Amino acid sequence: MNADAAPVHGGPDAAGAAPHDFSTNANACGPCPPALAAVQAADPTRYPDPACTDLRERIAAFHGVARERIVVAASGSEFIARITAAVAQASRGRGTVRVPAWAYGDYARAARAQGLGVARGLPARGEVLSWGCDPSSPLGDTPPDLAARVDALPTGVPLVLDRAYAPLRLAGVPALDGARLARVWQLWSPNKALGLTGVRGAYAIAPAGDAASPLLHALQRLAPSWPLGAHGVAMLQAWTEPAAQDWLAASLPVLRDWKDRQLALCRRLGWAPLASDASFFCVRLPDGDAGPLLRRLRAAGVQLRDCASFGLHGHARLGVRPPASQAALEEAAAGP
Structure with a gap:
């Protein structure tokens, strides 16, 4: 592309x-009734907190991680573009981004927009960023090579695991857990699971131990002043509440x-x-x-x-x- x-x-x-x-x-x-009610009750006449302080606390508690590891984003696609730009800055526009053989087009599109090469499916020479998705898109399967990819990940190369479809898994088990999952970035965009795709909002979880990493700081520098509007904040807050999770499970x-x-x-x-x-x-x-x-x-x-x-x-x-x-x-x- x-x-x-x-x-x-x-x-x-x-x-x-x-x-x-x-x-x-x-x-x-969907739409998920409690999440929809939260979005409809949001106050669009005021700016949300630009640091998303309360929201980041809620998301961190929901996942059992430190707040410093949470990065909010305007959408999954916005985060894809932002982390790719941050990596390109660090590598001075040189290197290759590894994407799955069949994958969401924005991974490769963001890489090419930054002048980076793209390698599909296979290990990449000069790899500076790697993408995974579980369940994958478009196939919806569990990538069989993902655990091995994490084990073989070159030092200093971030792997971002797109988990947009993890809440909609109907069979099988995730490819990563425990120590392997803690080594990768996780990208969550719950609007699909909630049946609210017209509301934009996402977040990423940095790897354990990366709370002070240069990449995390670069992502903060590149973020817009208000990554989320009032409706996106309301949706993500609702996502972390038991009512929405119970509805999703049902x-x-x-x-x-x-x-x-x-x-x-x-x-x-x-x-x-x-x-x-x-x-x-x-x-x-x-x-x-x-x-x-x-x-x-x-x-x-x-x-x-x-x-x-x-x-x-x-x-x-x-x-x-x-x-x-x-x-x-x-x-x-x-x-x-």
């Missing part, structure tokens, strides 16, 4: 919001049932699902070209995510959706 090219995302496009949108990974049981069995139905539907349509542990999955389309089919479905009010921008051509990604949307997908796919 060209660094100057417009990023590709799921969700509403120039035609607006699709009535049946499978293209995003938002929790289909949504997972529902999503498992809907996923089983949706997998069966895709097989009936002749689409081959790939293995996934999350509330989304990819399918291999029979003609190897997703474009014409996805355009026809979009015209019928059903939106899927073309995986070409992830580097996975001839595939589409589907977030799990309720039975009514699945019925609309089946009807549209069988159309003229």
Whole structure:
């Protein structure tokens, strides 16, 4: 992907919001009622605390880490751009960023925007930053090589683990825990799990022992004066509360049932699902070209995510959706 090219995302496009949108990974049981109520009650007439003091305390307590390890961000994508810029400054614009073989396009886009090289999947010469995602995107699987990558990580090279989909894991176990997890940066963007993707807000947890690291200080220097607005603060505060976590836990069995139905539907349509542990999955389309089919479905009010921008051509990604949307997908796919 060209660094100057417009990023590709799921969700509403120039035609607006699709009535049946499978293209995003938002929790289909959402929006989370207590989180939505918190966002609606937020006061947009005042600036939030620019240091997010109370919010960082809440997030730190939620994860059982020191407040100094918490970095708030305007969104997951904003943090991706910011940490890449910080690494590029430290390396004087030289080096390579390692990204998964199939991955969210913003990792590579941010690297190229800073003049850094990109290596997909394999160890990188001159590696200055490494990305992982668990469950991965677009596949939704648990990366089998992630633990080995952490063990072999060169000294001084940060690995950022994107955990956007960790709350929506429906099977399997995380690739990292304990000491390995403590060695990496963790990036959390809970709006997907809460079904509130229109509210932007994220945070990162620095590795244990990095509370005074040059990279952490660089991230603070590069941050905007107010990384979060009032609504983002309210959403992240709600995320740390038992009411939202209880709602999320109750949504997972529902999503498992809907996923089983949706997998069966895709097989009936002749689409081959790939293995996934999350509330989304990819399918291999029979003609190897997703474009014409996805355009026809979009015209019928059903939106899927073309995986070409992830580097996975001839595939589409589907977030799990309720039975009514699945019925609309089946009807549209069988159309003229």
